[in-house]
Amino acid sequence: MTPLRRIHTALAAALLAVSTLTGAASVAPPDPVSVSPMTAPQLIHLETITLVNAETSDVATQVFGVADSNLYTLNQSDLVAQLSAIRDLGVTDLRLGVPWIYIQPTATTYDWAQMDSVINTAHGMGFSITAAITGNPVWGGTPIAGAPDPTAYAAFAAEVAQRYSGEISTYEIWNEPNGVIFYSPVSAETYTTVLQAAYTAIKAVDPDVTVLAGALGATTTIAGLSVSPQEFLAQMYASGAQGYFDAVSYHPYHYTLPFSAGLGLTNSPWEQVQALNAIMAANGDGDLKIWATEYGNATTPVFGVSETVQANFLEDFLVAWSKLPFAGPAFIYSGQDVATGMLNHEANFGLFTDDGTPKSAAEVLAALIAARDSGALPDYSAPLLPEAEVVYLQLASIASGLINQALIIPNAIFEAFYHVLPEPLQQVFTAVSDFITAATTDFLEATKPLALDAITVLLDLGF
Template structure:
């Protein structure tokens, strides 16, 4: 806790107004605003016109205190982004992102590769990558994942990725990362898809344990670079149960119950649409392919609206959701388990991608969105990841559609 008793005698003699002003300038006191009933209605009541919540719809209610570490200016605006392969051609990808008219890129940082041994940092590749995008004015979100074996529990399942035994080791790494790239990296997503076993070491899925990790990371990041926005790790959309996974909406509720609200600037989400249009809801049918229609998690819109409802219910309506991955795959030769990708034509992939950006921008409670992905069709053309790629290696129709999309 950063509030020192030594400060109290100094401010005791100030007037109430001056006291409040001092706290506000220090970043300790902020004026909380709660949305009016109209602005906080269940998002599922929004019609196809996609009503927008504006600042005029908010009314102040009371003062709340925030830690000094939260003084950084979080990104609270919409943005256009896309995931790149960090091993790809950065120069070419920068050109593509500019052609698309996007302002953000996302890359995944495997902690285990950067710090393979305690204190042994391998920064060179990231210095070059992050420096290149920064030099061209492209903002960067990184998702920091995959603990090195030395930091993981000794009895964990090392055949899958997982978290550290001690959150302090992760906090130390993200703190080093934040200090090194302060001013060049605008946002950090703390872990990813922690509600599914193969991203959590096969260990018991535990939202409270994740929030402990998030808390340690948040404090370290804000201490090293207050301007970096901290995004909570996006759960994977799922209706599966333990021990394989926890329903992502249930998991989000559990994260809030464990204190999520206090340790992030934005809520991460992965609202994949499978083979359903972005404006479709549960109950949508397609006689040509009835698969992937029987649960909320298969629908882009349903997932985002469900998250928004949870946020509102926990009094966190002023934060934005960042879709740190989303998209629609398309291929004529799907691997087993990806048959739904055959249902999406390349034209539909283009249409759905554009529609998703436009819908989300109109809602008014979505932050930067990151389409999955730009270049895995170039770097890993044999992989199922290529089904989503805009480059294979030539641009697919979604590339031109997104470049032409008004922004």
């Protein structure tokens, strides 16, 4: 982890410690919705659509890949080392990001050097590559998460497809456009316009590639912030998305519920993906697959899960996913931790720790790939977490997410300030941030048993 990122983490960690003393609130999920066939687009209740819970026994062709958004930041030696570790697990499919904001810094200039290194290295090592083109450039409006101009995005996508023809096999149009964290303002209508333009541009250059719509995040509808994936897909069809994607991609994250345990639970990833398939079938796209281009669990101290739980959830997901008749490739996020042990979920999703040590999840993934290659996956369902721990992790994750969101602008301001400081002062800031993070971690670890006991009492009382 860079010194600057460590300072950002320290700020969030300190606020998180305070938030544990004040509590957090959750938002009740709305009823999911769906859409009727394209000839009469209208929102209808999900209960009127029959969900297909059938299973398929054909697992030999199921793809188990790895998604990693950090590869672009690595030097060549670290890139080769991390890709080698992933390949040694038996993984042959890789999903990575193509950061538009860095590659096209102005409307008329490009910097392909780092992207060339990543793509050429991964392809040369035998990986099949899925590329998510994301990150609105500064010159195109709101940086990173701003809804992109369709024409500009399509032009860039065409440049990428032309440059990496024969190396990238699949393109993903944006990342989680149904939430403001990645696409703001959230709008299925404007996203569909982007999708239509990008699909047309990419196919004109490289007609044999696969183009994914999405990837839709496993969220609920909260006015102004997010739209559930099933409602978002329904709105996409109503906006004319049909015919402009070869498959839909989805991120079935749930940090406290095993994927297979979601049957019958409103807005669980299991129910959401079934609803997505039902919507596609209702619109004549029932033969198209749904790809899971990210799934994982962070082993973050205090408010993450243990390595054992991470491995259990991974196995549960891949086994259950492979049995769905509409299942496309599934990608585990991510390869290697950015900074093992830091109070930052994004730094702890890896199959490997930051020094390259395999976690239990890496061993499970390798075993599942070997079992898949033999033609039979074991039956497996992960044990449920204790109810008190589920509540604790949910509250901590909500607090952490809100804090990190609130710090986006302050962090950006501080980053500009940090870079003009002399190196000795930068080192002082880094040392202070490391101390704050360590102290916060110790405090939260010490108070977690008390918090769990208090939650247990409240649950016993019926709260």
